[in-house]
Amino acid sequence: MKSILKREARVTLFAGHYGSGKSTAAIAFAAALRAAFPDEPLALADLDIVNPYFRTTDSAELLRSLGVEMVASDFAGTNVDVPALPGAAYSITERRDVRAVIDVGGDDRGALALGRYVPALKEEGSYDMLAVISPYRPLTRTVADTVEVLREIEAACGLAFTAILNNPALGANSTADSVVAATPYALGVAEAMGIPVAFTMAREDLCDELKKRSSELPAEGLLLPFSHKIAHGGIVNG
Amino acid sequence: MAEKVLMKGNEAIAEAAIAAGCRHYFGYPITPQTEIAAYMAKRMPKIGGVFLQAESEVSAVNMVIGAASAGVRVMTSSSSPGISLKSEGLSYMAGCDLPALIVNVQRGGPGLGGIQPSQSDYFQATRGGGHGDYHMLVLAPNSVQEMAQLTIQGFALAEKYRMPCMLLADGTMGQMMEPVELPDSAPEMAEKPWALTGTGLSRKHNIINSLSLTPDELERWNIDRYARYAKVEADEVMYxxxxxxxxxxxxxxxxxxxxxxxxxxxxxxxxxxxxxxxxxxxxxxxxxxxxxxxxxxxxxxxxxxxxxxxxxxxxxxxxxxxxxxxxxxxxxxxxxxxxxxxxxxxxxxxxxx
The missing domain is CATH 3.40.50.920 (Rossmann fold)
Known part of the structure; x- marks a missing residue:
């Protein structure tokens, strides 16, 4: 797991289009980090000030069981629909002995809130920012539309993406076929952005088949499984 | 790419409205339906449509009345407290026999309530939040796919019967993501000889109005409207x-x-x-x-x-x-x-x- 992004960045940020799977990716990544570094202190910060609903805080219990410290606004998941940032978020840049994952809010509006932490992140120089992308989201179906959204995010927060997390999720309709069908798109975005595809994320029940079909996935990317427990929207299945 | 996309209910409503040929959206943001407005703000300018964030819900619904009078396919969306503000306009729309789509992604009430899902606007939707003898068509989807489908159908039904149509969802439906397939073609626009499109000096001018100067005329309007409602009750029930x-x-x-x-x-x-x-x-x-x-x-x-x-x-x-x-x-x-x-x-x- 030390090969994640081929270097050991202390802070890994997840940003991207609204609904692209940032929170799910952040949690799946935190779980993978825990497996790779069983004894290190880990923290996950939820900096989403845009969406009052689906957030990493929904998975607070799972994170607790993994021994991942949760940094989130006191108001997350309540009726207090205000764009509040957790005060403790500064601890992410201050405590340099803690490996941290940051879940950034969607689109440029969500990324704007990251700006205040950027000088410290740059000064330390040990971060990776992953662009979470999906061709199955209506406003990022093409490479060009996706790159436009990603550039807006970079402009809003003042940090450049360093790698791509390809998340071709179609909810209950996801199949190994629908995942591999997104490979040309992911490679297209990677080429246009000039950064590698670090991960392809897929539902854990698809991962066995996807491992057998690894030649159809972006070559440099690792497969990051996520569990249904952390995928949102599964509250009521009709 | 693939035909299916993964959408939030709110996004599906917006995209389906565009697929239905709606090019006029007037609204005001409120959780949990803000994604509809945000989506329209991104998409409408790219396809030559109008997205307008009004200064209030009251303005937005009156803009809908104006656009509907001009015969275009038009919509607005809000959530419970915002629908209360729009209710006066809904009554005027019914009184003027104007077709439009109104989306209510319900949240908890009464009053400011909360931002979580609710179905407590059932009476308001089915009995009329506004004043007077009137009905709206009220459609209640139970999946993201159906939200898209009923949005499109809602425009067509509203036009067929010249009445406002409400899509009644809730915060969960608006926020949840499901795979959805959108249709390629829009339903045909009903003939609108009543619309204010200019006479071209070749016909008598049309009047859109809900004010009657004589009581017997107002009664006749009500009776005519209820005859139309009876037809809707006979032909358009879905379950x-x-x-x-x-x-x-x-x-x-x-x-x-x-x-x-x-x-x-x-x-x-x-x-x-x-x-x-x-x-x-x-x-x-x-x-x-x-x-x-x-x-x-x-x-x-x-x-x-x-x-x-x-x-x-x-x-x-x-x-x-x-x-x-x-x-x-x-x-x-x-x-x-x-x-x-x-x-x-x-x-x-x-x-x-």
């Missing part, structure tokens, strides 16, 4: 039945409540209870006849709702109180669990023996 054929106990619910109910019905069947589900898709016109027919065989009904007992009144009316109807509900942003509904089914079934 879904699930395992009702041999059911002793039938759960009635719409939207998100019906999804919970369906799971509970399956669980009850696994326990040997003959349970079924009846899901109204049109809340107005309510599927009275179908439900009443079901009451000839089904011996007990349960209304599952995210409100304090609103849908239950239409169930009792539809079956003319011929069977016991009990309430299974949560409010305040809470959703009944399948276990809670199952317990209600078991309780109702026990009373039958």
């Amino acid at each position: 879904e039945e699930y395992l009702t054929e041999d059911a002793d106990v039938c759960v009635v619910g719409y939207g998100i409540a019906a999804r919970v109910a369906r799971n509970a019905v399956n669980a009850a069947r696994a326990k040997g209870i003959k349970a079924g589900m009846f899901r109204p898709i049109t809340l107005w016109p309510f599927p009275k006849a179908a439900l009443n027919k079901l009451a000839t065989t089904c011996r007990a009904f349960i209304s599952v709702e995210l409100s304090m007992g609103q849908l239950i009144e239409d169930v009792e009316l539809a079956i003319r109180c011929s069977r016991p109807v009990t309430l299974c509900n949560r409010t305040g942003g809470m959703i009944p669990s399948p276990e809670q509904v199952l317990a209600s089914i078991e309780e109702a079934a026990a009373k039958l023996n």
